[in-house]
Amino acid sequence: MALYLARRAAMAVSVVLVALIATFVLFFVGPSDPARSMCGDQRCTPARLADIRHSMKLDRPVPEQFTEYFKGLFVGRTIVNGGFTKECSAPCLGYSFRTDREVKGEIFSRFPATVSLALGAMVVFVGLGVTTGVYTARRRGSRLDRTVVGFTQVFGSIPYYILALLFALYLMILNPILPRSIYHPLTTDGPLAWAAGLLAPWIMLGLATSTGYTRYARASMVETLSQDYVRTARSKGISERRVVYRHALRGALSPVVTILGLDMAALLSGTLITEQIFEINGIGRLALQSLGNDDLPIIMGTVLVAATLVVILNLVVDIAYSFIDPRVRLT
C-alpha cells in the first residue's frame, strides 16, 4: 500500500507538471499579449509597452520564465516590480498581472465558495440519481421507468447553460420562490445564510448532473439485480429491502464511484457556468475573468488546482475501489 501510494504520488506530480508546461506553452503560442491588454489602447506608446513587458519579465525567453515560475512553486521567489520588492514564499504562484494580488491568496479566498457549491450539489445528484436509478431498475419496463429514462434523456440533452439561465430567471428572479443566490461563508455567516444563498445553484447543478447518475445507477442495478448472488440473498429469507440495498446496490457501486470521482474533480476546479449565472465568486469565475484578462499567473494557478484535483480524486477513486471490492488489490 505504501509503495503503491508513493508510486501514484510520483505519477501525480508528473501529470501536474505536464499540465503546467502545456498551459504555459499554449499561452505564449497563442495570440494573447498581457502587456498590450494592460497598456490600454489610447495612451499606449511603444516605450510604455516595452516598459510593462520588462516589468512583467515577459521580455525574457519563455523557458527562463517557466524556470522562474517553477522555482517559485518549490522554494519561493523574490519579485521585483517597478521598484517594489515582494517576497513570495513557496509554493509561490506569482502575482496577478491585473490586480497585483498574490495568486495563492486569490485562489484560496475563492475556493470555499466552489467547494460549498460542489459538495452541496453532490449531495443532491448522488442522492437523487442513485435513488431514482435503484427505483427504476427494480421496475424495469414499467411506465414509470420509461417516463424517468425518457425524462433524463431529454433533460440531459438540453444545454446546461440554457437550463440554468431559465431556472435562475423563473425561479429566482421573476418569481422569487428560491432565495437569491449569493455566497455567505459558512464560518462567518452561519449555516443558515450559507445554505440559503447556495440553495438555488445546488438544486440546479444537482438536478442537471443527476440525470447521468440515474442512468448509470439504473444500468448498473439492472445488471446486479439479475446476478446469482442476489438470488442467493433472496433465498436467505432477508427482507427485499436488504436484498436490494445491501446486496444488489453494493455490487452496483463501482461504476458510479468512478464517474463521481471524475465529476467531483471537474466541479471542484470551478463550475464556470453555474458560478457565472448564480453569481457565486468561486474558482470558476476567477478562471473565466483571468482568461479574459490574459492574466497568466491566475490562469496557471487555476490549472494547477484543477490538475491536482483530478490526480488526487483519481487516486481516491482507486483507493475507494479496494474498499468496495475486496478482489481489488492496490499493488
Added chain:
Amino acid sequence: MSTQPTVLTDPTADAAAEGEVVLKVRDLCVRFPSDEGMVNAVSDLSYDARLGRTLAIVGESGSGKSVSSMSVLGLHNPKRTMMSGSIMLDGQEIVGASPSQLQKVRSSTVAMVFQDPQSSLHPFYRIGNQIAEAYKAHHRVSNAVAMKRAVEMLDLVGIPNPDRRARSYPHEFSGGMRQRAMIALGLVNNPKLLIADEPTTALDVTVQAQILDLLKDLQREFGSAIVLITHDLAVVAEVADDILVMYAGRAVERGLAKQVLADPLHPYTWGLLQSLPSASEEQDHLRAIRGAPPSLVALPTGCSFHPRCDFQAAVGGDACVSTLPQLTPAPGDDSRLTRCHLLDPRGVLNEEIHP
C-alpha cells in the same frame, strides 16, 4: 469435519419423523409470458419429498427442473410468472404466498444450494458474514452468536481452520470450498428441505464425489429431505433414493432410484441411460438422444417427446402425435409411474435395445 454433530434436533424425533412428507407438489404449472409467446416451463408436475430421503429430479436443460424448484422458494418474480397448482411446504401453501410468508420459510424451512458457487456468493462480503446473515434473519441473536454459528457450519461442512476461513472472501476459496460454504449457508437454519441445484456441475470429478458424500453425511445427521436437481445420472446413482425424470416441463417417469436405473420404463429415460459413458462396456461412441429439446413456447402435439422417440411404431397408430399420455402406474407395478403409450415397455426395451 467435526466428529460431534454440533447442531442436531432430538435424534429419536428425527427417526420418528423419517419419511414424513415435507414437500408436496401437486399439478404445478409455471408459465412466463415472453416476446415469442407463453413459455410453458412446468406443466402438471406432482411429486413429494420426504424427510431423510433424496429425490433426484433429472432432465436436460430446459426441462423445467430448476424452474420448478425455484418456485418452492417462491423465487420467481410474481409479476412475470403465472403459477397454478399447489406447493405445500411443511403444511404451508407457497403458491400465492405473500412476500412476508415467503421470507419466513426461505432458509428456515427450505434452503437452496445453487449451481455455480462462484457467482452465487456475494463477491464483496466475507463468507462468514454471508452465512451469519441467513442465521440472523431467522434468529434473534447478536452478530457474535450468528458468527459463531457460521464458523460451526463451516467446520461441519469440512472447511479447515473455519475461524480464519470465515473471514475470507469467496474469491479466496477454491471451487470445492465455495460449494461447501454454499452448503453451510443452506443448512445454517437446519431446514427440513434442502434443494441442491446441480451442486456438482461446476466442480471437477474428485471434488464432485466429496460434495456428494458430504450431502449424504449431512442428510444422515440432519435428517432433512434433499431434492437434487441434476442432468448427471452418475450423480443420481450415487445418492438418490427416488427419481423423477422430467422432459419439456412434465414428469415422464417416477419411481425408486434403484428400480428406475435398473429397469427404466420411458424411452426418454432409456436415452438418458444410453448416453452415459460406460467403463465396463466397449463403446465406440456415446449414443446421444437425437434431436434437441423442444421449444417450451410451442410444445409438440401429443407426447412432447415424440419428435425424438424411436419407438412410435411399437405403439401403432398416431397416438404419440395426437394424444398426450398420462402419468400412469407401470404395468404390474403401482409404485412406478410413466408417461408413455407403450403397453409393454420392458418387452420393447429387451427386443430393440438389448437384443
